[in-house]
Amino acid sequence: MAQAVAAREEQLDRWAVIWDWITTSDHKKIGLLYFWTSLAFFFVGGFLALGVRSQLVVPNSAMMSPEVYNQFFTMHALVMIFLALMPMSAAFFNFIIPLQIGARDVAFPRLNSFSYWVYLFGGLLLCSGFLFGAAPDIGWTGYTSLSSSQYTPGMSGDFYVMGLQVLGFSTVAAGLNFFVTIVNMRAPGMSLMRMPAFVWMSLVTFVLILLAFPALAIALFALMMDRNFDTVFFSAADGSVVMWQHLFWIFGHPEVYILILPAFGIISEVLPTFSRKPLFGYSFVVFSGITIAFLGFGVWVHHMFTVGMGPIPNMVFATTTMLIAIPTGVKILNWLATLWGGSIRLTTAMLFAVAFVGMFTIGGISGVMHAAVPIDYWQHDTYFIVAHLHYVLFGGTMFGLIAGIYYWFPKMFGRYMNEAMGKWHFWLTLIGFNLTFFPMHFLGVDGMPRRIYTYPSDFGWELWNLVATIGAYLLGFATLLLVINLIKSIRAGQAAPNDPWDARTLEWTTTSPPQKHNFDRTPQVRARDDFWDQKYNRTGEDAEAEGPEEHIHLPPGSYIPLLVAFGLMLLGAGIIFTLWLSVIGGIILTVGLFAWAFEPND
Amino acid sequence: MAGWIRCGRRVVLGALVPLLALALAGCGITGGEVQSANETFADNAESIWNLFVPIFWLSVVIFVLVQGALIWAVIKFRYRDGDPPPPQLHGNTKVEVAWTIAPAVILAIILVPTITTIADLASEPDEPYTVDVIGHQWWWEFEYEDEGFKTGNVLHVPADQPIHLRMTAADVIHSFYAPQLFGKQDTIPGRTTNIYFTPEEPGEYYGQCYEFCGLQHANMMFRIVVHEPGDFEAWVADQQDGAPDPEPDTLEARGKEVFFQPGAACHACHAIDGAVAEDGTEAVAEVGPNLTNIGERPILGAGALENTPENLHDWIRDPQESKPGNEMPSFSQDAISDEDLEALVAYLSSLQSERADAD
Amino acid sequence: MAAADQHSGHEGHHTTTGISHNKLLMWSFLASDCMFFGSLIMMYMVYRPEMTDLGGLGPNDLLDIPFSSLMTFVLLMSSLAFVLGLSSLQRGNEAGMRIWLTTTALLGLLFLGGESFEYMKFYGEGLSIGENIFGTAYFVTTGFHKIHVGIGVIWLLGIVAMSYRGRVPKERSEMVEIAGLYWHFVDIVWIVIFTFIFLVPYR
């Protein structure tokens, strides 16, 4: 009897915990939700990549039908970009940014939880295409007229359009929220030029999100109208087939910087910490970030050099594209200079950060090759591009994010990760990564097109495809180590103090993991790298770095964001399945928004 | 402080060795294959490769400098137990300005030949020989407008003569690229794009579609046959004559009947110039490739199969087997009996221009 | 949502810039919205040259510039009414604010009505959304603008309703100000659309 009661109570307890996670508006919990979800999606994307590699391991392979292959590589890219890498950056935005700027939470906690739920539902919507055998199979770039209802009839194209459209809401909402948070919620004394580099790069990312995603929204909307409501935006006869490419890349190029800038930011934290030196040329790093964002809107045509727009546009965009290598190069050199003369500790986080610099440079250099237009007439849509994009996305963004995981793990979970296993993870990743993607350059030279599900045996492509596939499996194995390490360390890692790395920024002043309200007292910022300054430069009275104690107010949780997110997802899903769903979704959305507006939340 | 301090320089060096090995292996092994960009047989592809080589070496220099500095720094400035914090150097404006300018200079150096080459490749040569290229899902159509004939999947051009490919697409975007002859351009429905090149050496060159165009993007290959100038005219004349009519009462003649007979009705989709059925029906449809010279093409189904009588047989019986999703239906026993199919294959294989085996 | 999520925008809360969260949110949203309309209008401009010869269903045949000018005037007046409403509230005159904001909303509705009338007229002449590129680009571009106006109208009426219940006192005039940013923005976007879609001649 008593046992049954206890069991029931425990169950109730569990429900309370789940309810707490569902309704949470705490940026740290939302950050963790982002973290685990994006990690899960990374595995989905990686699984699809292994499918792609398995099909290509030998010529004339019959493992997959072309339909399935096309779905695999398309979904691989969509999942990796929109459901794994961007949200993993978002995990760090959520967890770290408020801590780094000395804030209690983000500016709009419920909007924040809304972003997460839209991301989750949108991601599930996008992936649910597989359940209907109709996952998008038009490449992540979805070029018209292939993606029109004439050449891609049925649901697969709609999953692409509506999945991305819904996800866009999540991204823009997060972009708005964090933009306001960074601009408006910095601790006293934290002027713009005292913000940690990660915060700066994130801020630039949010500006890019706010300005780039609308172009995608319009492109997707127009495509949706073309597919479902007979408009003629992208018809060859009435409209223009190429218009899609312009809209997509006006979004798409800034998007790649949206992917890389947070990683730039992470690196700019990790390298100084483990070199025990400040970031070299902080203001150059900051301004080059801004320059990259600015130039990022003026280079989109470099994805379209072969559409035949004529020599003049190609010359102009070759120039702007090359210009963008300058601020990026400045960053690379500043990171090198940060290492130079430092006192370097090669933790796993540091190893990934250092490798980031090396690997990203390879990808950047091949990018500059594409920018030389005639060379792009050769390399475009060959495996050379596939090599480039993985060197910057995996060797860049992913290495950066992994560095971030190892770096901030003690703060997020209060424990160290296992360094020995971390080292294994690093070396296997580095080797597997290069084994997978370096040979793709050779395949590019040998003219292997991307996005082909099979290839003949007499073109000389067997060897390097085999090597790449072996590398991919090695990489997959390495990634398993990461997850094992995460789980083991959360359970039984060595307890970490507040400041395990002798670090430099504010997040390390609070407890590990941070207490619910982050800081007992609002920090008082007196310098860039304030925490380092506190530890090493201030004495006596001066060391008192914290502001006065304040009334602590934490927003209550709410289930309404989840409701609204769900309504939004249904609204999108209706376009794919039946408009009735849209109606229901619309009603839920409207009711939810009203409830949101009038929910007391103080 | 934990084990993270220990991690020998051996290991760091270990990172470079496989990469370097890989790079060297790559240099040795790439090239010389049918679609390699580094062996060129026309001015267009050559100027691309000539642009690439110096940029490549510059890249190698940058690569070595950056990676070298990185590894050197990591090794040289390692933390040893008890080291005090190093000097907190925040930056050095002069140095930073210098390394903002340095890449700018390098890029300027790259940009100049880039721009001249763009202009070069875009300028129309004097009196080019023009062929229209039309991309279809998933095969290529070549139209010799002035000469009044069409062919599919194999483009014939004369050597030492500037060629102008005037390109468009019938359905979705494709991209036309033969790496050893010229740089690629997309073929776009509703638009025209151009490629200019002068082939320098007779021979057979490989190419394929490089813009993702749906299910069978992988099997959208083509060949370019570059003739000696004199041979080319003969080939053209042959095409203009149309397909040879088979001798009466041969297997081939039977095959021609099959081509038009209701079960097969190949003429509903395919043209064979000059082929006329007994009832006067002509084969002029343009849904699928023009088959006038099908017997001399090296490939079937745009590269899905090699062109041999057996493969031709399999192709007609079930094109979906070797090229799933393509637009040509399968023909079961009911539609074309085994004997009829044999005749049809014999007929199609016989469709060769007289000089076909001159190359 | 902007006005809704008021957690930290409430009075007296310190922000780094001194601008409230809600207001900053609205500004950054509008920046984003600029790109939204920017993309639409850019697309329209690219298609524009192809709209001259559409067999009787092109802009030269259909657009009625005097009528749209009138609608533009209506929308501009609504902005004026809004300004008067806001300044009433800032002077503590809640009833005045309600009158002016209702006027604003009504002018907005009039605009929507006029535009819908134009839609019906075009549609009656045979211009459907899929008829040609003009139909497509015209309906979608102006349609998006109408949705914006519609949301604005609902928002304004919501403020009026809240004001009746005494929930929009002078001290919370910022709430109205933020709605105003939105309303004026939508108005400006219309001027741009009006100029580029209606006024500049199609040749």
Ligand code: HEA
């Ligand atoms: C994280 C993402 C990311 C980043 C950061 C970049 C960065 C760059 N990219 Fe990349 N790119 C992609 C992701 C990214 N790219 C993707 C996903 C695609 C494929 C899309 C698709 O079709 O699916 C693509 C495709 C792509 C193309 C189109 C190719 C084609 O399809 O034909 C081009 C063409 O110009 C290009 C160029 C560049 C350049 C010049 C940079 C520069 O920013 C790089 C600058 C960095 C350096 C140059 C290295 C460091 C610098 C120095 C050490 C200084 C000294 C160097 C020099 C003087 C050269 N990229």
Ligand code: HEA
């Ligand atoms: C955004 C980042 C990103 C990331 C991280 C990756 C990661 C990988 N990618 Fe991806 N890729 C893209 C973005 C990315 N890719 C894009 C944008 C394209 C272009 C798509 C297009 O053309 O439209 C592309 C295309 C692309 C292609 C070309 C397909 C084609 O053109 O036909 C290939 C081929 O090899 C490939 C391979 C890989 C591999 C092997 C990885 C690996 O790094 C993955 C490693 C991770 C894992 C392996 C997962 C973890 C482990 C497991 C799942 C455990 C294993 C478990 C069991 C076996 C039970 N990718």
Ligand code: CUA
């Ligand atoms: Cu045609 Cu790819």
Ligand SMILES: [Cu+2]
């Ligand atoms: Cu780009």
